[in-house]
Amino acid sequence: PVIHREDYRPPDWLVPDVALDFALDPAATRVTARLSVTRSGAHNRPLRLDGDGLTPLAVRIDGEPQADAWRMDGAALMIDLPGDAHVIETEVEIAPEKNSQLMGLYASGGMLCTQCEPEGFRRITFFPDRPDVLSRYVVRMEADKARFPVLLSNGDRTDGGDLDDGRHWAEWRDPFFKPTYLFALVAADLVANRDSFATRSGKEVELAIWVKPEDLAKTEHAMAALKASMAWDEKAYGREYDLGEFNIVAVADFNFGAMENKSLNIFNSRYILADPDTATDVDYDNVAGVVAHEYFHNWSGNRVTCRDWFQLSLKEGFTVFRDQSFSADQGSAAVKRIEDVRALRASQFPEDAGPLAHPIRPESYMEISNFYTATVYNKGAEVIRMLHTILGADAFRKGSDLYFDRHDGQAATCEDFVTAMEDASGVDLARFRLWYSQAGTPRVTARLEHEPAGGQARLTLEQGVPPTPGQPSKQPMPIPLRVALYGEVTGQTFGGERLVMLEDAHQEILFEGIGERPVLSINRGFSAPVTVVADRSAADLAFLSAQDDDPFARYEAMQQLMVDTLVRAVALGEGDHRPVIEAVQETLRNAALDPAFIAEAVLLPSESFIGDQMPVVDPVAIHLAREALRRDLGQELEDEWRASYAKTHANRYEYTPPAKGLRRLKTVSLGYMAASGAPDASVIAFRQFRDADNMTDRQGALGTLVNSQWAERDEALKLFYDRYRGNDLVIDKWFTTQALSTRDDSVAAVEALAGHGDFTLANPNRVRALVGAFAVNQKGFNDLSGRGYRFLADMVLAVDKLNPQTAAKLIPPLGRWRRFDEARATLMRAELARVLATPGLSKDVFEQASKSLG
Numbered sequence: 001p002v003i004h005r006e007d008y009r010p011p012d013w014l015v016p017d018v019a020l021d022f023a024l025d026p027a028a029t030r031v032t033a034r035l036s037v038t039r040s041g042a043h044n045r046p047l048r049l050d051g052d053g054l055t056p057l058a059v060r061i062d063g064e065p066q067a068d069a070w071r072m073d074g075a076a077l078m079i080d081l082p083g084d085a086h087v088i089e090t091e092v093e094i095a096p097e098k099n100s101q102l103m104g105l106y107a108s109g110g111m112l113c114t115q116c117e118p119e120g121f122r123r124i125t126f127f128p129d130r131p132d133v134l135s136r137y138v139v140r141m142e143a144d145k146a147r148f149p150v151l152l153s154n155g156d157r158t159d160g161g162d163l164d165d166g167r168h169w170a171e172w173r174d175p176f177f178k179p180t181y182l183f184a185l186v187a188a189d190l191v192a193n194r195d196s197f198a199t200r201s202g203k204e205v206e207l208a209i210w211v212k213p214e215d216l217a218k219t220e221h222a223m224a225a226l227k228a229s230m231a232w233d234e235k236a237y238g239r240e241y242d243l244g245e246f247n248i249v250a251v252a253d254f255n256f257g258a259m260e261n262k263s264l265n266i267f268n269s270r271y272i273l274a275d276p277d278t279a280t281d282v283d284y285d286n287v288a289g290v291v292a293h294e295y296f297h298n299w300s301g302n303r304v305t306c307r308d309w310f311q312l313s314l315k316e317g318f319t320v321f322r323d324q325s326f327s328a329d330q331g332s333a334a335v336k337r338i339e340d341v342r343a344l345r346a347s348q349f350p351e352d353a354g355p356l357a358h359p360i361r362p363e364s365y366m367e368i369s370n371f372y373t374a375t376v377y378n379k380g381a382e383v384i385r386m387l388h389t390i391l392g393a394d395a396f397r398k399g400s401d402l403y404f405d406r407h408d409g410q411a412a413t414c415e416d417f418v419t420a421m422e423d424a425s426g427v428d429l430a431r432f433r434l435w436y437s438q439a440g441t442p443r444v445t446a447r448l449e450h451e452p453a454g455g456q457a458r459l460t461l462e463q464g465v466p467p468t469p470g471q472p473s474k475q476p477m478p479i480p481l482r483v484a485l486y487g488e489v490t491g492q493t494f495g496g497e498r499l500v501m502l503e504d505a506h507q508e509i510l511f512e513g514i515g516e517r518p519v520l521s522i523n524r525g526f527s528a529p530v531t532v533v534a535d536r537s538a539a540d541l542a543f544l545s546a547q548d549d550d551p552f553a554r555y556e557a558m559q560q561l562m563v564d565t566l567v568r569a570v571a572l573g574e575g576d577h578r579p580v581i582e583a584v585q586e587t588l589r590n591a592a593l594d595p596a597f598i599a600e601a602v603l604l605p606s607e608s609f610i611g612d613q614m615p616v617v618d619p620v621a622i623h624l625a626r627e628a629l630r631r632d633l634g635q636e637l638e639d640e641w642r643a644s645y646a647k648t649h650a651n652r653y654e655y656t657p658p659a660k661g662l663r664r665l666k667t668v669s670l671g672y673m674a675a676s677g678a679p680d681a682s683v684i685a686f687r688q689f690r691d692a693d694n695m696t697d698r699q700g701a702l703g704t705l706v707n708s709q710w711a712e713r714d715e716a717l718k719l720f721y722d723r724y725r726g727n728d729l730v731i732d733k734w735f736t737t738q739a740l741s742t743r744d745d746s747v748a749a750v751e752a753l754a755g756h757g758d759f760t761l762a763n764p765n766r767v768r769a770l771v772g773a774f775a776v777n778q779k780g781f782n783d784l785s786g787r788g789y790r791f792l793a794d795m796v797l798a799v800d801k802l803n804p805q806t807a808a809k810l811i812p813p814l815g816r817w818r819r820f821d822e823a824r825a826t827l828m829r830a831e832l833a834r835v836l837a838t839p840g841l842s843k844d845v846f847e848q849a850s851k852s853l854g
């Protein structure tokens with residue numbers, strides 16, 4: 001059954017108040033729900049209460065037990081009601097410890113916790129499980145006090161006490177109306193890192209991060225990030241926290257990153273726990289980013305929520321934009337932008353170019369869990385960023401104030417957001433709305449011509465949006481392009497930067513007073529999520545990589561130079577490496593640059609990104625061409641790599657932006673020293689691995705060792721395993737590092753690792769660490785034997801039996817078959833067909849596999 005956006009109908013019945021009573025037990029939890037329901041509008045349709053795997057043990061209407069006033073419609077409970085307001089009570093029993101889907105109420109490492117977004121609440125109790133039904137919740141829960149001393153839910157704890165038989169109870173009330181997906185409950189034996197935050201209006205908020213006792217020392221960074229987020233949202237958006245308590249709980253088994261349940265955020269422990277010995281700088285950054293993301297949802301998501309799941313990007317795109325802006329303010333904004341664009345190109349561009357392409361506001365779905373995608377999240381954030389660019393910071397802020405004001409307490413739509421921006425700014429955004437309805441990455445062609453005589457330059461821009469499933473032809477989109485022209489000789493811009501709005505399929509822009517040959521700098525700061533094809537010579541790209549005053553544009557010029565070189569090398573089997581080597585040398589020698597920026601700028605584009613630029617992906621040729629360029633860069637610039645390694649080596653550990661930048665450059669330099677084939681590289685790598693006083697350096701060295709044939713390689717892997725055995729988050733890194741190995745034996749190694757005693761299908765982090773990581777290993781996964789594809793399909797089928805959501809997320813790499821040669825495409829299709837032919841498939845996997853096969 002396919003659900004269509006166009007079919008939206010407001011709810012027939014509302015549930016202003018709900019009281020839930022949980023008699024908690026991992027094996028059998030009794031849930032009693034009392035719903036006050038009111039008829040909405042004039043109709044005589046029954047009350048429909050969604051359920052998933054629930055059997056009603058009792059149904060009472062206005063206090064009277066009922067045997068036949070209700071019926072089941074599939075998994076839903078239907079009740080015909082005579083009046084316009086009733087109290088409905090239901091009782092069900094659920095088994096959290098048998099819940100391997102990790103949706104609804106489940107057990108993880110001895111604790112009980114919930115995940116309800118998007119449709120997990122219906123696995124807990126019968127309810128209209130849709131985000132436009134908003135209720136006030138009172139939650140009573142009881143549990144064994146010794147096993148579950150901590151009992152948490154949304155809002156404030158209002159009562160509690162001891163019971164007979166060693167049990168205890170607690171009552172929580174959330175004064176804010178919320179949809180089911182924001183409900184949460186935790187019963188556990190945890191300790192808290194406690195702190196407090198004074199809001200700008202002087203309210204004291206009690207903060208707590210709940211973890212296992214042995215993890216308490218790893219919560220400082222998350223706590224600091226939480227307080228920084230609370231202050232930032234007040235300053236940047238005028239948004240203050242609205243309750244007396246804010247709790248975060250870390251759990252080891254979690255389908256996603258984290259969840260913004262009202263005042264009770266539940267996190268995958270990998271986005272909370274961090275200390276220098278076990279977390280890399282990237283992990284630290286991710287912890288802060290996700291803590292901020294979930295906190296920001298309190299306004300963009302909770303106070304203003306989504307009318308239906310087609311509006312998911314309303315909260316996710318906006319909240320990702322907010323967390324990206326927060327992180328940019330904490331350190332180097334330039335490096336943050338480079339990282340975000342790299343992530344977009346790695347995950348969203350392929351989605352937009354493949355069989356699963358969808359607009360940021362999808363038109364239909366079989367299973368909404370499959371739409372928590374890079375498109376809805378990351379392209380969604382780029383769309384909000386474009387609004388910010390087009391309207392300017394002040395008008396954007398007026399628009400967000402109006403949006404929060406107008407829709408506080410409501411379930412809103414993407415349209416409501418754009419309308420608020422329009423009303424506050426006075427800017428007509430009619431055509432901009434195409435970004436919500438059209439899928440596919442626009443392709444912009446730019447050509448710059450100079451007439452020296454008249455001192456004029458003409459910029460010709462053309463755009464096209466490629467066809468995507470269900471959308472064969474597209475309209476031109478409004479594309480904001482930040483543009484500057486640089487004088488080739490003076491190195492100065494002509495009049496600085498300007499914002500060009502490309503609205504039409506074809507547009508020409510005239511620049512006057514251009515006295516020398518201009519070099520085009522375009523899509524600066526990545527102002528639009530598009531692919532720009534501007535035929536610029538290697539010399540022009542080298543010039544921009546050294547001169548452009550927009551750091552992103554500088555990075556981009558270097559990337560383009562590298563991509564051009566590599567694409568040519570793959571096509572012709574050879575290439576001139578000189579321009580890249582000289583540009584990298586210039587960047588490395590530039591003492592005025594931030595080391596963190598240098599480290600990003602000198603990295604070669606990934607094998608998958610190179611493949612995305614080619615008509616047919618040849619993973620072997622791409623690997624060889626890229627390795628050849630890496631080797632030449634390593635050899636030709638050996639002195640520079642050694643110098644930058646030496647400069648960064650003595651740096652004492654601290655988690656600050658400058659120290660992070662030095663560590664990044666250190667490991668990048670190590671990689672090039674290894675690529676050069678220098679005889680002492682193995683010794684240097686092993687020394688870095690062994691002597692590191694932090695995980696960034698240790699894992700950085702291990703990442704170099706693991707690709708090598710050196711004797712030290714296996715020893716390092718063993719030392720790493722022995723040192724961290726039992727620490728799940730670090731053992732995940734051990735799996736991932738090997739899954740990403742570029743050695744010829746990586747397929748065999750990954751198959752063997754799936755049989756390792758520490759591998760389990762039950763923990764999503766572990767599945768992603770091995771299987772998810774291997775699927776992005778271009779060389780290993782695309783091995784011509786087809787073993788990589790077969791392994792992935794085997795894993796999809798095995799995981800689907802336990803956890804359909806996690807299984808479905810593994811499928812997209814197989815859907816890229818159209819991009820490959822006939823032999824590989826045939827193998828990939830065969831695996832998708834095998835998955836589809838398997839009986840008992842979840843609808844999550846069915847939707848992804850059938851769309852991927854096409």
Ligand code: ARG
Binds near residue numbers: 256258260
């Ligand atoms: N709203 C959460 C976040 O982005 C993600 C929850 C997704 N859950 C899921 N089962 N797909 O912060």
Ligand code: ZN
Binds near residue numbers: 316319
């Ligand atoms: Zn989110």
